[in-house]
Structures are given as structure tokens and as C-alpha cells.
Amino acid sequence: MHKKSLALSIRWLKKVYPNGNIALDGVDFSIPEGGFVALLGENGAGKSTLINILSGLIPKTDGTIEVFGESIDTHRESTKLSLGIMPQEINLSIFEKCIDIVTTVAWYYGVPYDIAHPRAIKILTELGLGDKIEETARTLSWGMKRRLMLARALIHEPKLLILDEPTAGVDVALRRGMWEYLQKLQKETGMTILLTTHYLEEVEALCDHVTILDHGRVVTSDSVKNTLAKLEQEVYIIEIDSPVDESFPWYMSYEDGFLTILVDKKNTLASVFEKLSWLSKTILSVRPKENRLETFFLSKK
Numbered sequence: 578m579h580k581k582s583l584a585l586s587i588r589w590l591k592k593v594y595p596n597g598n599i600a601l602d603g604v605d606f607s608i609p610e611g612g613f614v615a616l617l618g619e620n621g622a623g624k625s626t627l628i629n630i631l632s633g634l635i636p637k638t639d640g641t642i643e644v645f646g647e648s649i650d651t652h653r654e655s656t657k658l659s660l661g662i663m664p665q666e667i668n669l670s671i672f673e674k675c676i677d678i679v680t681t682v683a684w685y686y687g688v689p690y691d692i693a694h695p696r697a698i699k700i701l702t703e704l705g706l707g708d709k710i711e712e713t714a715r716t717l718s719w720g721m722k723r724r725l726m727l728a729r730a731l732i733h734e735p736k737l738l739i740l741d742e743p744t745a746g747v748d749v750a751l752r753r754g755m756w757e758y759l760q761k762l763q764k765e766t767g768m769t770i771l772l773t774t775h776y777l778e779e780v781e782a783l784c785d786h787v788t789i790l791d792h793g794r795v796v797t798s799d800s801v802k803n804t805l806a807k808l809e810q811e812v813y814i815i816e817i818d819s820p821v822d823e824s825f826p827w828y829m830s831y832e833d834g835f836l837t838i839l840v841d842k843k844n845t846l847a848s849v850f851e852k853l854s855w856l857s858k859t860i861l862s863v864r865p866k867e868n869r870l871e872t873f874f875l876s877k878k
Contacts, residue, residue: 585769587604589604590639592793593638602792604640606788610769617777622792628662628739631649631662660737663729667723668726672715675712680693682733683733696732697728705754719747726743727740738768760783780870786799787799805870811841814838817858817861821856827839
């Protein structure tokens with residue numbers, strides 16, 4: 578793929594801290610323009626270090642990073658203008674009004690007030706903060722503060738949006754509302770989005786590609802579809818009308834009418850159904866026990 582069709586190109590990125598800790602050890606992946614990519618990994622995997630390097634908060638030790646074909650080393654200002662970053666931690670000036678928080682950041686990116694002000698009102702309203710525009714950030718709930726941070730990251734219309742745990746601590750309804758907003762935003766603007774999250778259902782709902790980090794290295798980088806296809810095993814919970822015992826071939830547990838089973842590519846769910854039918858068991862419901870990407874991630878340990 579030609580580099581000009583890439584929103585982000587990371588090649589052999591390395592970060593070694595003064596104490597000798599290797600946070601990133603040859604990270605290599607890319608994101609095409611218009612992609613919606615998940616960056617996964619447990620705490621300490623290197624996700625935050627990578628984002629801090631992209632945002633210019635810390636220097637890299639080695640390797641190259643290009644944003645829309647420009648090196649962050651030689652084109653720091655223009656690459657910064659291309660990025661919108663929503664950090665994991667709440668870092669708002671809580672005594673400022675919401676509208677001022679957003680328009681002040683716009684000024685930092687060179688967006689004049691007469692453009693930034695109406696744009697800020699539009700974004701805040703779309704994010705459900707229209708009635709909070711003149712309120713100070715300290716009056717907002719946790720979920721509202723997260724949405725205010727998203728508005729701040731979007732005010733200069735970045736080409737690449739980086740979201741670090743954007744829905745952390747947000748209730749299910751607000752989380753799904755943010756999903757809908759992000760999907761609509763990308764569809765309308767073609768914006769490239771890089772998402773880190775511990776809510777792995779977000780990856781399946783939003784993303785087309787997933788990169789998994791473990792101890793500073795890329796474990797896998799592939800489409801979500803292909804990643805799911807690599808799963809060797811899945812856990813299902815089947816509600817049946819009468820018990821089975823531990824001699825059942827796929828048995829993991831049985832409690833209160835619910836049978837937990839483990840299937841793989843050879844021993845399929847169809848095989849389970851056939852066996853239960855032979856045992857004269859009536860199947861009342863079936864559902865996967867775990868998020869499929871979570872199963873894949875844990876299998877890499």
C-alpha cells in the first residue's frame with residue numbers, strides 16, 4: 578500500500594525508559610485513511626506510551642512514525658494539526674464553561690473564534706451537551722465530561738482521531754450513544770479513528786481492524802473479521818430442559834438449567850446440538866458466554 582493512502586504508519590517503534598524498562602519493542606503497524614482501528618492490550622502493553630509519543634508528550638527511542646505521509650520528526654506542527662486526541666484521564670479546567678473549554682483549544686489549533694464558536698455549539702449539541710454549553714465543567718457528570726473531552730478533540734476537525742478509553746466509566750446507554758455518534762461522524766467525514774478500549778464489544782461494533790499489543794510487541798494486526806476467524810475455541814451457554822452430567826463431551830459446568838460448553842473448529846456447536854437431541858434434551862436458548870475478541874486475546878497469553 579502506498580504511504581500516501583495511510584493515515585498512520587508506524588515502523589519498528591521502540592521506547593526504552595531511563596530505568597531500562599522497554600515499553601515498546603519494535604512496534605510495526607499502519608492504519609489506512611478512513612479506517613476505524615482498535616488498539617488492544619492489557620495495562621502495561623504499551624498503548625498509552627504509543628499515544629503519548631504520537632501526541633508529543635514523550636520522545637521515542639527509535640523507529641519512525643508518519644501521519645498522512647509526513648514524519649512526526651520533521652513535520653511536527655503539521656502532523657499535530659492532523660491529530661485530535663482524547664486522553665484517558667479527565668484533564669479539563671473544571672471552573673471554565675464548556676463552550677470556553679472547546680473554543681480555547683480551537684484557538685490553539687489556529688481556528689478563529691468566529692468559526693470555532695458556532696462549530697463548538699454544533700458539536701456539543703450533537704453530543705447531548707446543548708443545555709450545558711454555558712455551564713462549568715465541574716457541574717457535569719462523569720459521562721458528560723467524557724463527551725466534553727471528545728468535543729474538544731474534534732473542534733479543529735482532525736483527520737485522525739485518537740480515542741484512549743473514551744467510554745471508561747460511562748454507563749451503557751451513554752456508551753452506545755457515543756458509538757452511534759462516532760459511526761455517524763466517520764460515515765459523514767471519512768475521518769480515521771484509532772480506539773483503545775477495554776470494552777471489547779466496542780471493537781466488534783465499531784472497528785474494521787484490530788491491532789493487539791502485548792509487552793510492547795504486536796501480537797496480531799488484522800481485520801476484525803479475520804481475527805475472529807482465527808478463534809480456535811468458543812464458550813457457549815445452552816439452556817436445556819433437564820440436566821446433563823460431566824460425561825457430556827463438551828461439558829464445562831451445569832447449573833440451574835444452564836449448560837456451559839466449550840466448542841472448537843472440530844467439535845462444532847452443531848455436534849453439540851446433535852448429541853443433546855440424541856439424549857432427548859430440549860434446547861431452550863443458546864448464547865456465547867464471552868466476547869469473541871476477548872477469547873482471542875486471552876488465548877495469546
